[in-house]
Amino acid sequence: MPRTRASASPLFVPRKASRAQQRAARAGFAEARRQARLAGAPPTHRGQDTLDPELRPTYPPSGRPGPASARGGKLSLPAHRMTTATVSGAYPFLAEGGLGAEGHFVGRDVHAEAAFCYDPFALYNSGRIEGFTNPNAVLCGVIGMGKSALAKSIATRAIAHGYRIYIPSDPKGEWSGLAQALGGQTIALGPGLPGKLNPLDAPDRPTGVSEQDWRGEVRKRRLLLLASLASTVLKRDLLPMEHTGLDVALDLAVAQAETAGTVPLIGDIAHALGRPELLDAALGGQSGGIGHAADDLAHALRRLVHGDLCGMFDAPSTVRFDPSAPMLSIDLSRLSSSGDDTALVLAMTCASAWMESALADPDGGRRWVIYDEAWRIMRHVALLERMQQQWKLSRGLGIANLIILHRLSDLLSAGDAGSRGRVLAEGLLADCSTRIIYRQEADQIALSMSLLGLTGVQAQAIAALPRGRGLWLVAGLSFIVQHLLHPKERALYDTDFRMAAKVREFTATEGTSMPVPILDVRR
Ligand SMILES: Nc1ncnc2c1ncn2[C@@H]1O[C@H](COP(=O)(O)OP(=O)(O)OP(=O)(O)O)[C@@H](O)[C@H]1O
Numbered sequence: 001m002p003r004t005r006a007s008a009s010p011l012f013v014p015r016k017a018s019r020a021q022q023r024a025a026r027a028g029f030a031e032a033r034r035q036a037r038l039a040g041a042p043p044t045h046r047g048q049d050t051l052d053p054e055l056r057p058t059y060p061p062s063g064r065p066g067p068a069s070a071r072g073g074k075l076s077l078p079a080h081r082m083t084t085a086t087v088s089g090a091y092p093f094l095a096e097g098g099l100g101a102e103g104h105f106v107g108r109d110v111h112a113e114a115a116f117c118y119d120p121f122a123l124y125n126s127g128r129i130e131g132f133t134n135p136n137a138v139l140c141g142v143i144g145m146g147k148s149a150l151a152k153s154i155a156t157r158a159i160a161h162g163y164r165i166y167i168p169s170d171p172k173g174e175w176s177g178l179a180q181a182l183g184g185q186t187i188a189l190g191p192g193l194p195g196k197l198n199p200l201d202a203p204d205r206p207t208g209v210s211e212q213d214w215r216g217e218v219r220k221r222r223l224l225l226l227a228s229l230a231s232t233v234l235k236r237d238l239l240p241m242e243h244t245g246l247d248v249a250l251d252l253a254v255a256q257a258e259t260a261g262t263v264p265l266i267g268d269i270a271h272a273l274g275r276p277e278l279l280d281a282a283l284g285g286q287s288g289g290i291g292h293a294a295d296d297l298a299h300a301l302r303r304l305v306h307g308d309l310c311g312m313f314d315a316p317s318t319v320r321f322d323p324s325a326p327m328l329s330i331d332l333s334r335l336s337s338s339g340d341d342t343a344l345v346l347a348m349t350c351a352s353a354w355m356e357s358a359l360a361d362p363d364g365g366r367r368w369v370i371y372d373e374a375w376r377i378m379r380h381v382a383l384l385e386r387m388q389q390q391w392k393l394s395r396g397l398g399i400a401n402l403i404i405l406h407r408l409s410d411l412l413s414a415g416d417a418g419s420r421g422r423v424l425a426e427g428l429l430a431d432c433s434t435r436i437i438y439r440q441e442a443d444q445i446a447l448s449m450s451l452l453g454l455t456g457v458q459a460q461a462i463a464a465l466p467r468g469r470g471l472w473l474v475a476g477l478s479f480i481v482q483h484l485l486h487p488k489e490r491a492l493y494d495t496d497f498r499m500a501a502k503v504r505e506f507t508a509t510e511g512t513s514m515p516v517p518i519l520d521v522r523r
């Protein structure tokens with residue numbers, strides 16, 4: 001009987017793998033090591049596809065596509081030597097050195113692939129940029145491109161740098177939530193609302209200004225305001241006798257209010273203007289019938305006292321200007337729904353006069369005054385005049401103004417070439433050292449080129465900018481900047497929520513007694 005040999009080795013020694021299996025195992029191991037090495041090492045080449053779409057440069061690193069890139073290898077030009085100053089004109093985006101790291105973070109300079117920071121006061125004080133003569137800025141772009149979002153994040157980030165923010169008129173009411181979130185103040189004005197502002201309020205006298213000088217300044221501001229209101233309603237400039245009438249009526253109302261220990265109201269002035277014998281007596285011998293010359297004025301101011309704006313600007317202010325609040329906005333959304341802009345413009349004039357007089361303190365620190373939806377006021381010369389005054393005072397008072405438009409042709413809507421309105425509007429643009437251009441419609445490109453002196457490359461860029469990306473022209477320098485938002489900012493500045501809202505189904509019991517068919521939106 002053959003002896004059987006027992007061996008335990010097959011239990012412990014694995015069966016030898018075939019050559020093919022060994023090769024596959026070696027290849028798998030090598031691949032796993034390669035993957036591990038790649039995961040640990042910093043990326044050497046970033047593919048365009050892996051980038052966040054917001055951070056993708058406008059053009060690939062190889063330059064603009066097409067024959068204009070001059071990279072076809074077929075173009076042979078004689079060598080040309082020039083200075084770097086000249087070459088920066090030929091390649092405006094490639095040659096910019098940046099604005100430096102001072103200021104608040106805005107986003108990403110997509111050509112330099114670097115952070116873009118901006119602070120008009122820091123730039124002005126440093127004197128590094130030739131031609132940066134003022135802190136004012138204009139921002140324009142088609143609807144929904146992120147203009148307000150940019151203004152709001154400039155405001156939010158500037159507060160962290162000690163700035164205060166003022167919104168003299170917010171026709172859409174979209175700044176109220178932000179003001180609340182930042183611990184600021186909002187004054188909502190409209191029919192039936194409790195907020196009242198007396199635009200004739202005299203602000204506190206700044207330190208270092210004599211009592212007499214300040215009285216003169218307050219009188220000048222009040223006269224300017226009254227003339228703006230009257231010419232907005234009358235839709236014409238005031239006549240010389242009407243100016244005198246306003247002058248006399250204001251002095252009468254102020255004297256009366258001072259005797260009673262109160263502040264004059266617009267109603268008091270309208271009342272004085274409506275009494276010709278009072279005006280004639282106050283003016284004495286040189287009157288020549290001033291009383292009746294002011295009849296139109298009395299009716300114009302009556303609109304604020306008895307018309308559609310009654311009560312809002314003809315009562316003692318219910319709020320006091322708080323100079324320590326980080327943000328103050330005046331919400332006019334209840335006024336802007338009607339087709340007629342006059343009510344809105346009158347309210348804007350009163351609200352901005354009230355705010356501007358509070359801003360007159362040169363020791364009030366650095367401030368941004370933001371005019372959102374300013375295209376609505378461009379047709380009103382009286383408001384443009386006020387704005388021009390603010391622009392001129394900006395450096396003296398430490399105020400940077402930001403005006404937001406849809407397109408540059410909004411500026412031209414101020415009047416025909418050479419008219420007062422047009423000159424004022426063009427002056428506003430000329431007094432903005434920073435111009436931020438978001439996407440423009442094709443028919444606006446030629447005008448933008450001529451008004452801003454854009455190069456062909458810049459004009460081509462503004463025709464195709466996506467949301468949140470803009471061409472920044474800071475004095476002579478130009479940048480394409482992608483504005484970056486923190487997720488919390490994105491939620492706070494969202495103005496698209498109504499577009500995303502679900503369609504509601506209305507039933508016959510809601511809002512109307514008429515039976516309304518229920519729409520099935522899913523079909
Ligand atoms: N840089 C950005 N990144 C992401 N979302 C943005 C950016 N900028 C704006 N948005 C979003 O786009 C929407 C429209 O923005 P915004 O209201 O600022 O546009 P707008 O240009 O002011 O429009 P309008 O002309 O109607 O006032 C908002 O919901 C905002 O959150």
Ligand SMILES: [Mg+2]
Binds near residue numbers: 147148149372
């Ligand atoms: Mg907006």
